[in-house]
Amino acid sequence: MSDVFSVELENIVKRFGNVVAVDHVNLKIRENEFFSLLGPSGCGKTTTLRIIAGLEEPDEGVVRIYGEDVTDVPTHKRNIGMVFQHLALFPHMNVFENIAFGLKMRKVQKEEIKKRVKEILEIVKLEGLEYRRVNQLSGGQQQRVALARALVIEPEVLLLDEPLGALDLKIRQHMMVELKNIQRKVKTTFIYVTHDQTEAMTMSDRIAIMKDGKIQQVGTPLEIYYRPSNTFVASFIGEAVNLIEGEVVENGLVDTSLGTIHCAGSLTKGRVAVMVRPEMVEIGDKLYNVDNLFRGTVQSIIFKGSYIEYRVDVEGNTFVIHKHGSAELGRLHHLGDIVEIGWKKNSSIIIPI
Amino acid sequence: MKGTNLFLKIFTILVFLFLYSPIIVMVVFSFNESKSIGVFTNFSLRWYEKVINNPEVWKALFNSFWVGAVVTIVSLILGLMMAMAVTRYSFSGKSILESLILIPVIIPEIAEALSLLIMYIFLNIPLGPVTVIIGHVAFCISYVTIVMRARMAGYDRSIEEAARTLGANEFQTFFKITLPTLYPAILAAGLLAFTLSFDDLIKTLFTTGPGFKTLPLVVWSSAARGGVSPELNSLSSFALSISFLFAVFRLRVERRLER
Ligand SMILES: Nc1ncnc2c1ncn2[C@@H]1O[C@H](COP(=O)(O)OP(=O)(O)OP(=O)(O)O)[C@@H](O)[C@H]1O
Numbered sequence: 267m268s269d270v271f272s273v274e275l276e277n278i279v280k281r282f283g284n285v286v287a288v289d290h291v292n293l294k295i296r297e298n299e300f301f302s303l304l305g306p307s308g309c310g311k312t313t314t315l316r317i318i319a320g321l322e323e324p325d326e327g328v329v330r331i332y333g334e335d336v337t338d339v340p341t342h343k344r345n346i347g348m349v350f351q352h353l354a355l356f357p358h359m360n361v362f363e364n365i366a367f368g369l370k371m372r373k374v375q376k377e378e379i380k381k382r383v384k385e386i387l388e389i390v391k392l393e394g395l396e397y398r399r400v401n402q403l404s405g406g407q408q409q410r411v412a413l414a415r416a417l418v419i420e421p422e423v424l425l426l427d428e429p430l431g432a433l434d435l436k437i438r439q440h441m442m443v444e445l446k447n448i449q450r451k452v453k454t455t456f457i458y459v460t461h462d463q464t465e466a467m468t469m470s471d472r473i474a475i476m477k478d479g480k481i482q483q484v485g486t487p488l489e490i491y492y493r494p495s496n497t498f499v500a501s502f503i504g505e506a507v508n509l510i511e512g513e514v515v516e517n518g519l520v521d522t523s524l525g526t527i528h529c530a531g532s533l534t535k536g537r538v539a540v541m542v543r544p545e546m547v548e549i550g551d552k553l554y555n556v557d558n559l560f561r562g563t564v565q566s567i568i569f570k571g572s573y574i575e576y577r578v579d580v581e582g583n584t585f586v587i588h589k590h591g592s593a594e595l596g597r598l599h600h601l602g603d604i605v606e607i608g609w610k611k612n613s614s615i616i617i618p619i
Numbered sequence: 620m621k622g623t624n625l626f627l628k629i630f631t632i633l634v635f636l637f638l639y640s641p642i643i644v645m646v647v648f649s650f651n652e653s654k655s656i657g658v659f660t661n662f663s664l665r666w667y668e669k670v671i672n673n674p675e676v677w678k679a680l681f682n683s684f685w686v687g688a689v690v691t692i693v694s695l696i697l698g699l700m701m702a703m704a705v706t707r708y709s710f711s712g713k714s715i716l717e718s719l720i721l722i723p724v725i726i727p728e729i730a731e732a733l734s735l736l737i738m739y740i741f742l743n744i745p746l747g748p749v750t751v752i753i754g755h756v757a758f759c760i761s762y763v764t765i766v767m768r769a770r771m772a773g774y775d776r777s778i779e780e781a782a783r784t785l786g787a788n789e790f791q792t793f794f795k796i797t798l799p800t801l802y803p804a805i806l807a808a809g810l811l812a813f814t815l816s817f818d819d820l821i822k823t824l825f826t827t828g829p830g831f832k833t834l835p836l837v838v839w840s841s842a843a844r845g846g847v848s849p850e851l852n853s854l855s856s857f858a859l860s861i862s863f864l865f866a867v868f869r870l871r872v873e874r875r876l877e878r
Pocket residue numbers: 282285286287305306307308309310311312313314461
């Protein structure tokens with residue numbers, strides 16, 4: 267990992283009237299990193315991105331690009347590229363003219379422009395469409411034009427605001443892989459804004475989770491998934507989560523309404539939540555080799571394709587359990603069955619609340 | 620159902636007859652050989668010959684064109700700025716400004732014309748082409764602003780922001796992105812302003828100086844001088860056909876832009 271930071275945000279605050287859209291945000295984004303800003307609608311992702319682009323002026327704080335303070339540098343003098351949520355292609359220009367625009371603004375020679383547009387069209391796989399009007403392209407193709415237009419100027423940072431939002435699922439999945447490949451090829455920092463955790467998890471080196479204008483956690487997808495720093499991150503990430511509140515009595519032991527739960531060791535003291543991911547919980551008629559064991563009643567069973575989702579009631583607490591593997595189909599549990607559920611202590615994580 | 624349909628058809632035809640029969644009569648009688656307005660005798664182009672050989676008509680036509688052109692350019696620039704101000708920025712007094720801009724469309728033109736004339740006299744400004752142009756601009760600007768504002772209401776400003784991220788400064792963004800994408804609105808507003816200026820009589824009549832005449836003014840003074848005559852018929856038909864051609868052109872352009 268590089269120790270050079272391409273973008274640094276220091277104590278950034280942005281208010282719109284009474285709304286604090288960005289609340290003391292600090293971020294250090296590494297060179298050539300695929301970095302995602304992930305959070306629910308209205309949490310301030312777009313505003314943060316626009317502050318990096320210079321399209322929005324922060325009320326407080328400093329923006330640095332490669333160490334240089336650009337807080338007061340206007341957008342057109344920051345060497346950034348941006349892909350907008352609704353693409354914002356120039357409707358009066360064809361594909362070539364759209365992509366060449368940034369190079370023309372930089373007074374690049376005509377021949378050089380042709381060469382570079384051709385190269386970038388190859389990278390985004392749009393060869394042969396140079397002279398199409400942009401409104402005669404499919405959604406996926408327009409996406410690529412927007413990407414090519416932003417990349418061709420070889421920006422120091424590429425900012426992307428939910429660029430896949432308008433595409434349907436299949437193309438979106440395809441573009442996720444493609445985007446990651448392109449990022450590896452062009453070797454530029456990508457800062458990617460999304461409210462879709464699959465997108466963030468699939469592509470990112472690191473993710474920042476935002477809520478109400480504040481950064482909740484920064485980490486790799488694995489860290490965010492398995493070591494959430496608070497209950498918001500725990501429930502926002504992943505399809506489902508089991509959280510049980512309790513009190514730390516001793517390192518790795520939490521007293522809850524269900525009894526004492528054995529957890530992975532943690533320095534956290536006092537009131538906490540214990541998190542167990544649904545795929546970490548085992549279910550069966552009789553379980554061995556688990557550190558935490560409970561008996562409950564099967565409340566619901568949903569077949570989800572590659573796994574089965576059980577909901578099991580244990581003394582008024584509902585546990586979500588994901589059971590993988592078709593081999594298990596012969597040993598399905600039924601509604602109302604009394605079953606055992608359990609997990610190893612390393613699967614339960616203590617989260618401060 | 621069928622009865623209603625027939626009734627509607629007849630009704631429509633009657634409305635159109637009512638609207639257009641005076642014009643048809645005028646055009647038909649402009650080809651009448653006889654000097655009398657009452658009876659059509661023979662087809663003839665003699666009145667048109669008279670019109671075409673009248674240098675005053677050509678001079679007036681020329682005046683109408685260049686006054687129209689200047690009015691169009693000036694009111695486009697001012698109207699565009701006005702429309703941008705009210706659609707993009709919020710400032711105190713904005714709603715008052717937005718209502719004020721409508722006034723020239725609402726008040727009787729004669730009142731406007733008279734007040735302009737009084738102002739010119741009060742300020743001791745000599746009457747002539749300049750005062751005519753100012754008069755025309757004063758109401759064309761309202762129409763331009765209204766047309767532009769309507770078209771700019773749904774304007775997606777992110778393309779301007781995209782241009783800025785690609786290295787364009789404010790000027791480059793305005794001339795390479797904003798103006799070209801507003802081109803349909805500008806064209807529509809410009810054609811409207813030109814037509815309004817070209818057809819205007821009352822304001823021109825009040826604000827022109829000695830010797831400066833536009834085409835509608837020539838028609839008007841000819842009527843005032845000699846009353847209704849076959850020559851006036853052909854002169855009016857001539858002016859009408861120019862305005863008509865222009866209207867057709869405008870409609871075609873607008874239809875193409877709307878597609
Ligand atoms: N120009 C503005 N004027 C007033 N309020 C704004 C403006 N832009 C954003 N906000 C407010 O700031 C907050 C953050 O908005 P922002 O667009 O950054 O959210 P977001 O995380 O991008 O949401 P989404 O996922 O819906 O795009 C919201 O409450 C929004 O209403």
